[in-house]
Amino acid sequence: MTSTLQTCFDDRDSLIAYVKKLAPWADGAASQIQGGRLKAEMRLAAINPIKYGGSRNFGDGHVTRLSPYIHHGVLSLNEVRNHALSQCSQPVQITKFIQELAWRDFWQLVLRAHPHWAWADVEPYKTGFSAQDYADALPADIAEGKTGVACLDAFINELIETGYIHNHARMYLASYVVHYRRVKWQAGARWFLQHLLDGDIASNNLSWQWVASTFSNKPYIFNLENVERYFGKLVDTSPALNQPLHATYETLQLGLFPNLGMTL
Ligand SMILES: Cc1cc2nc3c(=O)[nH]c(=O)nc-3n(C[C@H](O)[C@H](O)[C@H](O)COP(=O)(O)OP(=O)(O)OC[C@H]3O[C@@H](n4cnc5c(N)ncnc54)[C@H](O)[C@@H]3O)c2cc1C
Numbered sequence: 001m002t003s004t005l006q007t008c009f010d011d012r013d014s015l016i017a018y019v020k021k022l023a024p025w026a027d028g029a030a031s032q033i034q035g036g037r038l039k040a041e042m043r044l045a046a047i048n049p050i051k052y053g054g055s056r057n058f059g060d061g062h063v064t065r066l067s068p069y070i071h072h073g074v075l076s077l078n079e080v081r082n083h084a085l086s087q088c089s090q091p092v093q094i095t096k097f098i099q100e101l102a103w104r105d106f107w108q109l110v111l112r113a114h115p116h117w118a119w120a121d122v123e124p125y126k127t128g129f130s131a132q133d134y135a136d137a138l139p140a141d142i143a144e145g146k147t148g149v150a151c152l153d154a155f156i157n158e159l160i161e162t163g164y165i166h167n168h169a170r171m172y173l174a175s176y177v178v179h180y181r182r183v184k185w186q187a188g189a190r191w192f193l194q195h196l197l198d199g200d201i202a203s204n205n206l207s208w209q210w211v212a213s214t215f216s217n218k219p220y221i222f223n224l225e226n227v228e229r230y231f232g233k234l235v236d237t238s239p240a241l242n243q244p245l246h247a248t249y250e251t252l253q254l255g256l257f258p259n260l261g262m263t264l
Contacts (some may be wrong), residue, residue, distance in 0.1 A: 006018060012034070016030045028160065028161070029161070031161070031162050031163040031164075031197060032162060033065075033068060033162060033163060033164060033197055035068070035069075035072070035074070036074070037074055039069075040066070040069035040074040040075050043064065043065060043066055043069065044064075044066065044069075044075060044079075044080065044083055047062075047064045047066070047083070047084065047087070048062045048087070049084040049087055049088065049093075049094040049097040050087065050088055050093045050094060052064070052094070052096060052097045053093075053094070053095065053096035053097065056096065056100070056167075057167075057168055057230055058168075058230050058231075059166055059168065059169070059230055059231040059233070059234040059235075060233060060234060063166060063167070064080075065164060066080060067164070067197075067198035068163070068164065068197040068198045070104065070198070071197075071198040071199070071200050077101050077104060077105060080101060081098060081101055084097055084098070103203075104203055107200075107202040107203045107206045107207070108202045108203075110202065110206060111201065111202040111205075111206065117205075117206065117209070117215075118201050118202075118205050119186055119205065121209070121214040122209055122214050122215040123214050123215065124214065125212060125213050125214055125219070126213040126216075126217060126218055126219065127179065127213055127219050127256075127257050127259075127260065128257045128258070128259025128260040129182070129257075129259065131184065133182065134178070134182050134183055134184040134185075135181075135182060135183045135184065135187070136183075136184055136186075136187060137183070137187055138177065138183060138187040138188060138190075138191050139181060139183065142156070142176075142177060142181065142183075142191075143191060144156075145157045145160060147176075149176070149241075149242050149243075149244055149245060150235065150236040150237075150238070150241035150242050151172075151224075151227050151231065151235040151236060151237055151242055151245070152172065152173060152176055152242075154234075154235040154236065155169040155172065155173055155235070156173065159173075159192075159195050159196070160195055162197075163195055163196055163197035163198075164196070164197055164198065168230055168231070169231070170192070170207070171207075171211060171220060171222070172222055172227065173188070173192075174188055174192075174207070174208050174211040174212070174220075175211050175219070175220050175221055175222055177191075178208075178211060178212045178219070179212075179219055179220075179221055179256050179257075180244060180256065185205075185208040185209060185211070185212040185214065186205075186208075188208055189204055189205045189208040192204055192208070219256075219257070221249070221252055221253070221256060222245070223245055223246070223247055223248065223249060223252055224237060224239065224242050224245040224246045224247075227242070227245065
């Protein structure tokens with residue numbers, strides 16, 4: 001006997017109760033981010049693709065938060081691009097925004113051409129270590145947001161509670177998992193996919209490979225000064241509560257990749 005899923009609800013609470021019944025193992029509260037075409041259109045109407053270019057790397061910059069709607073097909077990339085073009089007098093004003101949309105398309109095409117790259121290293125790590133040197137499983141303190149590194153725990157808690165984090169925060173967490181804790185990127189990618197509302201195997205897994213250096217020519221690393229610059233107003237960046245990140249790039253490089261020396 002086949003049963004059909006209910007698609008109409010009186011309100012959001014009834015929808016959440018229905019999903020909880022279908023998936024009793026899913027603990028925690030529902031994200032505040034709301035789905036549906038109406039919410040997607042409201043968010044699209046609010047974007048500022050011109051200011052995006054100069055501010056997108058900042059935690060409080062003009063990023064759009066459109067990714068869950070794009071991932072689930074509520075908005076097409078074409079529609080987003082056309083709307084952005086209608087917001088400027090010259091396309092050159094929104095170059096950066098269009099480039100980022102293109103990244104999404106690029107990752108989709110790469111994975112379509114090479115489906116096995118979803119979980120296999122595209123190339124060896126360029127960190128002075130081989131894949132066997134990395135742990136298979138994500139440590140529990142990372143999964144639970146209890147690393148003791150204040151800014152990272154804040155990003156992890158946001159990821160778990162809302163299902164969304166800023167691109168820069170994704171890069172920091174991926175770098176921390178792979179390079180600071182020496183865990184395989186696959187474990188981190190799987191963890192992100194469990195939480196992200198925009199969780200997309202192409203954008204996610206290939207970005208993890210980019211950070212890891214298995215799909216780029218060097219590992220991505222960051223320090224506390226960088227977090228302070230881009231997220232200083234939003235998370236705790238005090239050195240005392242972020243010790244492992246509080247160092248120059250030279251010191252970090254030598255500590256994280258001792259086999260490479262200063263050759264990065
Ligand atoms: C480790 C890691 C994991 C990621 N996992 C995912 C994922 O599962 N799903 C996902 O959609 N994106 C992923 N990204 C890419 C990027 O972080 C998100 O697309 C972006 O943060 C979504 O927020 P936004 O809609 O506010 O983006 P905006 O900055 O406002 O960009 C607008 C749109 O452009 C596209 N876009 C922007 N930046 C990128 C990028 N670097 N790569 C691909 N597309 C981009 C997205 O569709 C996004 O909605 C990941 C990046 C990293 C570093």
